[in-house]
Amino acid sequence: MVKPAPTATAAGLLFPATSDVPEYLSRTDHRNFAAGDRNKWAKSCPPPDEYVVFADAHLAVWRDSRPQLWGIAHGLRVLGSNGEQLAKFPDPSNATDAWHGYPVSARDPRREWVHRPEPTLVQMWVDAGLIDQFDGSRIRRGKV
Amino acid sequence: MLLFTTTLTGAEVEEAFIYRSSLYCWTYGGALRVYEVEDIEQAAERAAGELGLAASYVAFHSRGLGATPAQRQAIDDVRRHASDDQFHIDIDASSVRHWEQHVGLDTGSILDLLLYYDRMHLATDAGLFSFDEVDATGQGERRLEASLRIRESCFAVGGGLGTIVASCGEAGLSLLPHAHSREWLEARPQKVSESSLRADVGYGAVVNYTSRSEYEFLLAEFAPNAKSRDIERVTRATLSSSPQVQRELGSSQSADFVLWDQSRLVTFQDGRALSTSVIGSGGGERVLNRSRVISEYTTGGRPVLSAHRVGRGFVLELEDRLLLLGDDDHAIAQSGPVVSIRSYQSSKRYLRLVSLTGRNGIGLLGVDLGPSIW
Numbered sequence: 101m102v103k104p105a106p107t108a109t110a111a112g113l114l115f116p117a118t119s120d121v122p123e124y125l126s127r128t129d130h131r132n133f134a135a136g137d138r139n140k141w142a143k144s145c146p147p148p149d150e151y152v153v154f155a156d157a158h159l160a161v162w163r164d165s166r167p168q169l170w171g172i173a174h175g176l177r178v179l180g181s182n183g184e185q186l187a188k189f190p191d192p193s194n195a196t197d198a199w200h201g202y203p204v205s206a207r208d209p210r211r212e213w214v215h216r217p218e219p220t221l222v223q224m225w226v227d228a229g230l231i232d233q234f235d236g237s238r239i240r241r242g243k244v
Numbered sequence: 245m246l247l248f249t250t251t252l253t254g255a256e257v258e259e260a261f262i263y264r265s266s267l268y269c270w271t272y273g274g275a276l277r278v279y280e281v282e283d284i285e286q287a288a289e290r291a292a293g294e295l296g297l298a299a300s301y302v303a304f305h306s307r308g309l310g311a312t313p314a315q316r317q318a319i320d321d322v323r324r325h326a327s328d329d330q331f332h333i334d335i336d337a338s339s340v341r342h343w344e345q346h347v348g349l350d351t352g353s354i355l356d357l358l359l360y361y362d363r364m365h366l367a368t369d370a371g372l373f374s375f376d377e378v379d380a381t382g383q384g385e386r387r388l389e390a391s392l393r394i395r396e397s398c399f400a401v402g403g404g405l406g407t408i409v410a411s412c413g414e415a416g417l418s419l420l421p422h423a424h425s426r427e428w429l430e431a432r433p434q435k436v437s438e439s440s441l442r443a444d445v446g447y448g449a450v451v452n453y454t455s456r457s458e459y460e461f462l463l464a465e466f467a468p469n470a471k472s473r474d475i476e477r478v479t480r481a482t483l484s485s486s487p488q489v490q491r492e493l494g495s496s497q498s499a500d501f502v503l504w505d506q507s508r509l510v511t512f513q514d515g516r517a518l519s520t521s522v523i524g525s526g527g528g529e530r531v532l533n534r535s536r537v538i539s540e541y542t543t544g545g546r547p548v549l550s551a552h553r554v555g556r557g558f559v560l561e562l563e564d565r566l567l568l569l570g571d572d573d574h575a576i577a578q579s580g581p582v583v584s585i586r587s588y589q590s591s592k593r594y595l596r597l598v599s600l601t602g603r604n605g606i607g608l609l610g611v612d613l614g615p616s617i618w
Binding site for chain 1: 256258272352353354355369397399413414441455456457458500546547549563581583584603
């Protein structure tokens with residue numbers, strides 16, 4: 101995948117739209133300033149990698165019934181600074197807004213449902229070879 | 245504290261539940277697979293000799309129930325002479341006799357499994373399925389027939405006080421009474437709560453967990469003059485806490501996990517396991533009366549995903565390991581994540597057993613807290 105060159109903005113690094121992938125903003129507040137330890141991208145997942153997670157989700161249409169895309173890296177690679185292995189990219193409020201996202205975990209307190217992808221999406225990841233049945237089962241049980 | 249881990253390696257199994265003298269498993273391919281405990285014990289002895297005998301004694305024969313003289317001798321020898329406190333035995337699962345039957349259900353994922361009064365209950369994405377008269381001795385010759393009892397995705401299933409409790413996430417908690425009788429077949433689910441992650445039944449109550457650490461207390465009412473103590477209905481209790489409990493527990497938001505166990509609430513938070521007594525104060529009111537610390541542990545900041553009592557201790561599930569909490573110490577029982585894990589505190593025979601499904605296969609952990617207790 102060819103990653104477009106980002107430009108720095110006050111809100112973060114903005115990756116311009118390509119013919120296949122919409123504009124994406126790697127927000128500073130989901131790197132440095134988000135409250136607590138959760139929902140921040142890990143140092144091992146810098147903005148260009150974050151962009152790839154989003155682009156993959158967009159191109160493969162990794163959605164369930166909720167208004168967001170879900171991100172995952174091969175083999176459940178850690179994406180978040182608190183060990184999160186999944187990411188969410190909420191649908192932008194306006195069509196002209198850039199997308200953004202953040203790492204999530206169903207292990208977070210009181211997030212057992214909202215941070216748990218629905219089973220058909222998890223099966224898509226298994227069928228695509230991104231994760232095996234063992235990890236798929238753990239995701240379905242809210243352990244990831 | 246001694247820990248014996250017997251692993252049936254290579255078993256690609258999502259769920260495992262030991263019941264009577266058999267180990268019931270569901271494979272990722274949607275088949276029911278059944279092993280006889282006796283066959284596992286023989287395999288353990290072939291694989292590890294005296295250690296295998298000792299492991300089987302601890303895992304499958306609480307208080308020595310049904311143990312052979314050789315197993316009793318083996319555990320005595322190990323307790324007296326072993327220099328280690330953790331033992332591992334690997335058995336190739338394909339070398340252990342079993343039968344398998346593809347049930348052909350369109351279940352989506354299997355999320356929980358329960359055997360209760362000789363019926364099997366399967367919590368799945370597609371709902372709660374139940375199977376009558378699961379008969380391991382039939383060696384799979386009788387075709388298993390499933391009945392779909394609840395049509396919403398069912399994340400967990402439990403049983404107690406003659407009742408099945410089905411936790412269906414944001415579709416709520418439903419009770420199915422008469423789980424031990426023929427009336428079960430006609431029993432209709434009673435929805436008793438709007439949200440449920442899991443539920444525990446026992447000691448006169450159904451504790452419904454709406455998250456890992458938040459719960460509601462449902463008091464069980466029983467039919468008058470009934471021959472058996474089946475739940476007829478539940479009512480939501482008003483819960484309050486004594487000042488001592490408020491000081492010890494603080495906000496429920498800091499808790500990782502809560503468990504209703506032996507008529508007490510056990511809370512795991514900030515590296516402490518706290519036991520809180522629950523007393524009635526009249527009518528539908530219950531008071532969390534007194535808390536005391538029963539164990540301490542370190543998790544390296546990882547939350548507790550589940551907790552399971554085994555004997556007087558607990559096994560805690562973290563994202564990447566299991567911790568074993570004894571009276572005075574704690575240890576890593578297993579490295580690596582698991583899919584399912586359970587203990588069997590309602591069983592007479594398997595009180596020291598924890599079964600799990602891991603990446604390597606089926607783990608059968610026998611926890612030995614010493615001869616004076618078991």
